[in-house]
Amino acid sequence: MxxxxxxxxxxxxxxxxxxxxxxxLWTMVFVAIPLLYILCMSFMKKAATWxxxxxxxxxxxxxxxxxxxxxxxxxxxxLAFLTTVFTLLIGYPFAYFTSKLPPKWRSxxxxxxxxxxxxxxxxxxxxxxxxxxxQGVINSLLIMLGIIDSPLKLLYNFGAVLVGMVYALIPxxxxxxxxxxxxxxxxxxxxxxxxxxxxxxxFWTVTxxxxxxxxxxxxxxxxxxxxxxxxxxxxxxxxxxxxxxxxIKNELLTARNWPMGAALSIVMMTMTMIVIGIYKKxxxxxxxxGIV
Amino acid sequence: MKKRSRFAxxxxxxxxxxxxxxxxxxxxxxxxxxxxxxxAGFTLDWYSKLLxxxxxxxxxxxxxxxxxxxxxxxxxxGTLGAVGLTGRYFKARGILENVSLIPIMIPxxxxxxxxxxxxxxxxxxxxxxxxxxxxxxFCIPYIYINVKARLTDLDPSIAEAARDLGAGYVRVFFDITxxxxxxxxxxxxxxxxxxxxxxxVISFFTTGAQTSTLPLQVYSMLKMGVTPEINALCTxxxxxxxxxxxxxxxxxxxxxxxxxx
Amino acid sequence: xxxxxxxxxxxxxxxxQTQALxxxxxxxxxxxxxxxxxxxxxxxxxxLRIIAGLETPDEGSIFLDGKDVxxxxxxxxxxxxxxxxxxxxxxxxVFQNIAxxxxxxxxxxxxxxxxVEEMLxxxxxxxxxxxxxxxxxxxxxxxxAIARAIINDPEVLLLDEPLGALDLQLRRQMQTxxxxxxxxxxxxxxxxxxxxxxxxxxxxxxxxxxxxxxxQLGTPDExxxxxxxxxxxxxIGQTNIFDAVVTGQEEDGRLVLSFAGxxxxxxxxxxxxxxxxxxxxxERIRFGEENKYGFTLSGRVKSHSYTGGLxxxxxxxxxxxxxxxxxxxxxxxxxxxxxxxxxxxxxGCAVIVERGGAG
Numbered sequence: 001m002x003x004x005x006x007x008x009x010x011x012x013x014x015x016x017x018x019x020x021x022x023x024x025l026w027t028m029v030f031v032a033i034p035l036l037y038i039l040c041m042s043f044m045k046k047a048a049t050w051x052x053x054x055x056x057x058x059x060x061x062x063x064x065x066x067x068x069x070x071x072x073x074x075x076x077x078x079l080a081f082l083t084t085v086f087t088l089l090i091g092y093p094f095a096y097f098t099s100k101l102p103p104k105w106r107s108x109x110x111x112x113x114x115x116x117x118x119x120x121x122x123x124x125x126x127x128x129x130x131x132x133x134x135q136g137v138i139n140s141l142l143i144m145l146g147i148i149d150s151p152l153k154l155l156y157n158f159g160a161v162l163v164g165m166v167y168a169l170i171p172x173x174x175x176x177x178x179x180x181x182x183x184x185x186x187x188x189x190x191x192x193x194x195x196x197x198x199x200x201x202x203f204w205t206v207t208x209x210x211x212x213x214x215x216x217x218x219x220x221x222x223x224x225x226x227x228x229x230x231x232x233x234x235x236x237x238x239x240x241x242x243x244x245x246x247x248i249k250n251e252l253l254t255a256r257n258w259p260m261g262a263a264l265s266i267v268m269m270t271m272t273m274i275v276i277g278i279y280k281k282x283x284x285x286x287x288x289x290g291i292v
Numbered sequence: 293m294k295k296r297s298r299f300a301x302x303x304x305x306x307x308x309x310x311x312x313x314x315x316x317x318x319x320x321x322x323x324x325x326x327x328x329x330x331x332a333g334f335t336l337d338w339y340s341k342l343l344x345x346x347x348x349x350x351x352x353x354x355x356x357x358x359x360x361x362x363x364x365x366x367x368x369x370g371t372l373g374a375v376g377l378t379g380r381y382f383k384a385r386g387i388l389e390n391v392s393l394i395p396i397m398i399p400x401x402x403x404x405x406x407x408x409x410x411x412x413x414x415x416x417x418x419x420x421x422x423x424x425x426x427x428x429x430f431c432i433p434y435i436y437i438n439v440k441a442r443l444t445d446l447d448p449s450i451a452e453a454a455r456d457l458g459a460g461y462v463r464v465f466f467d468i469t470x471x472x473x474x475x476x477x478x479x480x481x482x483x484x485x486x487x488x489x490x491x492x493v494i495s496f497f498t499t500g501a502q503t504s505t506l507p508l509q510v511y512s513m514l515k516m517g518v519t520p521e522i523n524a525l526c527t528x529x530x531x532x533x534x535x536x537x538x539x540x541x542x543x544x545x546x547x548x549x550x551x552x553x
Numbered sequence: 554x555x556x557x558x559x560x561x562x563x564x565x566x567x568x569x570q571t572q573a574l575x576x577x578x579x580x581x582x583x584x585x586x587x588x589x590x591x592x593x594x595x596x597x598x599x600x601l602r603i604i605a606g607l608e609t610p611d612e613g614s615i616f617l618d619g620k621d622v623x624x625x626x627x628x629x630x631x632x633x634x635x636x637x638x639x640x641x642x643x644x645x646x647v648f649q650n651i652a653x654x655x656x657x658x659x660x661x662x663x664x665x666x667x668x669v670e671e672m673l674x675x676x677x678x679x680x681x682x683x684x685x686x687x688x689x690x691x692x693x694x695x696x697x698a699i700a701r702a703i704i705n706d707p708e709v710l711l712l713d714e715p716l717g718a719l720d721l722q723l724r725r726q727m728q729t730x731x732x733x734x735x736x737x738x739x740x741x742x743x744x745x746x747x748x749x750x751x752x753x754x755x756x757x758x759x760x761x762x763x764x765x766x767x768x769q770l771g772t773p774d775e776x777x778x779x780x781x782x783x784x785x786x787x788x789i790g791q792t793n794i795f796d797a798v799v800t801g802q803e804e805d806g807r808l809v810l811s812f813a814g815x816x817x818x819x820x821x822x823x824x825x826x827x828x829x830x831x832x833x834x835x836e837r838i839r840f841g842e843e844n845k846y847g848f849t850l851s852g853r854v855k856s857h858s859y860t861g862g863l864x865x866x867x868x869x870x871x872x873x874x875x876x877x878x879x880x881x882x883x884x885x886x887x888x889x890x891x892x893x894x895x896x897x898x899x900x901g902c903a904v905i906v907e908r909g910g911a912g
Contacts, residue, residue: 127314
């Protein structure tokens with residue numbers, strides 16, 4: 001063990017032990033144990049009527065290869081992927097332009113990005129329901145303008161879910177990209193311009209690579225929740241768009257197959273860990289906390 | 293140059309407009325004097341209906357109580373954890389930190405599922421207590437991260453100076469450390485409070501038949517069908533959030549702490 | 554000699570693989586101004602932290618006023634520190650900062666107020682009590698940090714590069730002021746710096762440290778004129794270091810050596826045929842033919858560098874070695890580059906810093 005010199009005088013040794021004990025206990029009891037519990041559960045059998053049988057079985061994991069599940073899995077991944085791509089495409093220029101604004105405007109724009117992030121996500125999704133409904137704002141407007149005769153089916157489809165997801169998660173992308181652009185030393189861009197790069201080339205060869213950590217962080221922060229936000233697809237996608245999140249919810253509450261729900265959760269968690277692991281490896285960041 | 297910055301301004305405005313469009317629509321419809329989707333004049337009916345809706349009122353009080361209790365318990369646990377783990381070298385710190393941050397790293401639904409299973413295994417009655425335990429758990433990281441960042445930024449010789457001037461560890465903590473990290477505890481707690489107030493997924497799995505929170509109430513109303521009361525409710529919630537954000541910004545501007553999100 | 558107030562006995566400390574301190578022993582007398590001088594990473598700050606109690610030594614002990622305080626907590630020792638970063642409490646105003654130590658000692662409020670006023674007057678910042686540290690300049694923060702430490706009447710005041718963050722002019726001014734304060738209060742100062750001029754100017758004694766070892770301990774004069782090691786000679790001032798072989802000893806004790814094809818003289822003793830390393834300060838070397846000390850050395854002027862007050866000349870000796878000579882810059886007629894010149898020095902100024910066996 002390498003002995004490190006650390007700021008040591010905030011608390012005594014015993015004090016530090018006493019202070020971290022409740023935190024450690026809480027983390028063990030309410031994070032580690034429940035997660036280990038569902039890990040065990042995923043290897044058990046569903047009881048005939050209710051509950052679980054304490055018998056080892058790989059049933060749940062075998063069932064994952066059932067075409068129905070594979071399809072949901074694929075759809076969920078596809079949606080998460082598209083969500084990430086769109087938030088990046090819309091969010092990166094936004095963050096970039098924002099960082100170039102004069103300070104007064106910049107902090108206002110950032111505040112405006114943060115506020116929806118603090119507001120209830122249901123409220124914001126509900127706003128889209130009003131907008132997209134067949135008698136909703138957009139359809140009424142289009143009919144009024146004579147562009148269409150009968151209302152378009154805008155709600156309850158994959159597109160609506162995608163809009164909702166992008167909308168709900170884009171603040172994460174903007175903020176983490178913005179953080180890394182703000183840290184970028186403008187002298188680097190000036191140096192590359194000075195060395196003869198065009199504005200466009202300087203952007204691609206200096207700004208984008210230098211902000212890779214922020215891009216990666218943003219992608220992780222968007223991708224991970226987009227697999228599980230079941231209420232977005234519930235409200236905007238109707239019953240048609242099933243996500244991994246909806247699947248887990250249905251297994252738990254409708255089918256009452258808890259081991260199956262547990263197995264799906266474990267799969268989802270493994271994926272999350274892989275995504276975070278890749279992020280840590282590529283970005284060189286030790287933890288995700290810098291971006292939370 | 294000129295042309296370019298004009299494009300940037302238009303782009304920013306457009307994205308912000310799209311971002312606020314659903315919110316504006318909700319606010320406008322909350323004053324619309326009809327259940328239908330055309331404009332039928334200004335009214336405050338939906339607000340008075342909202343005030344008289346007992347189930348919404350109960351849900352709101354539940355949410356408030358839940359968010360207050362869980363963010364405060366998390367403030368205590370998270371602060372103690374950060375102080376206890378950041379101060380001295382502790383072998384298992386890395387792994388402990390990673391485990392404690394899991395609740396805000398993984399999709400919420402996994403935590404919801406885990407609690408549903410775990411609490412039924414413990415035979416805890418689902419309701420306020422189970423929600424409180426779950427919310428406290430996902431609130432802790434927000435405070436932990438904030439306080440830890442502040443502690444790492446602190447010049448260690450400040451605490452050493454206090455020791456040198458004759459203060460014991462307990463005095464150092466209350467005279468020096470706590471006042472210096474207080475703004476970060478406060479902003480972390482506010483963020484945790486907002487997260488708890490907003491949570492749908494974890495509450496959905498940990499609540500009992502008797503207890504509802506505001507987001508759960510909104511969710512079920514949205515699924516049942518639309519009444520404009522929801523618009524009014526949403527407008528009120530938006531107002532509350534703006535209020536909290538304004539206070540948080542004020543505190544932060546005064547204390548010049550590290551901004552959180 | 555005043556009585557010993559602080560006694561550092563055989564202190565050693567290891568951080569991981571590095572020996573931060575190696576068997577350090579120093580006795581400090583009451584009212585003394587002792588400076589620990591050395592390059593960064595030489596262990597001087599660690600030694601200071603061990604005296605303050607902020608670090609525990611692996612071996613050795615610290616005696617304060619005759620008591621062994623080695624295992625004592627910092628708050629139990631009557632020693633105070635002025636930190637390099639000042640470490641003022643940012644959430645307290647100047648008054649609260651200075652009063653903190655007395656408040657912990659439960660001194661009555663009125664008395665605290667009186668003492669703080671005195672301290673503010675002493676550091677020449679009267680009426681600054683209500684300011685916050687963030688509203689003060691670097692020099693002012695420095696004074697407050699000192700006031701906060703000395704209000705407790707410490708037996709020893711430890712200062713960790715207190716002037717390091719200030720600009721040159723302010724630093725000179727603060728040096729004088731610190732010295733005045735120390736004389737006035739009669740407190741023992743242990744002062745850390747890597748600035749040799751500061752050390753020579755302020756100290757009663759200087760301890761030169763390198764790589765965790767105490768290289769030499771002595772008065773500024775001793776340290777400068779009679780360095781005992783190559784490191785001590787090179788770390789302070791500008792010097793020429795070269796090897797020479799002893800050829801004999803004169804009756805008055807002067808050593809005669811052969812060097813660069815000629816004869817030189819130095820102070821000290823040695824066996825004939827022994828190879829020694831000498832240090833001669835650049836400003837002690839004189840140009841000229843006069844044979845005052847019984848030897849001259851000749852060299853060719855290689856280059857000059859003019860730094861205002863001083864002129865530095867580099868000479869090339871007959872065997873290819875170089876010597877540096879400094880003289881007054883103004884009014885000094887410089888020899889043209891390439892000309893042959895004669896030099897000599899007072900044998901008392903050539904000091905043996907290393908003995909290297911038979912030549």
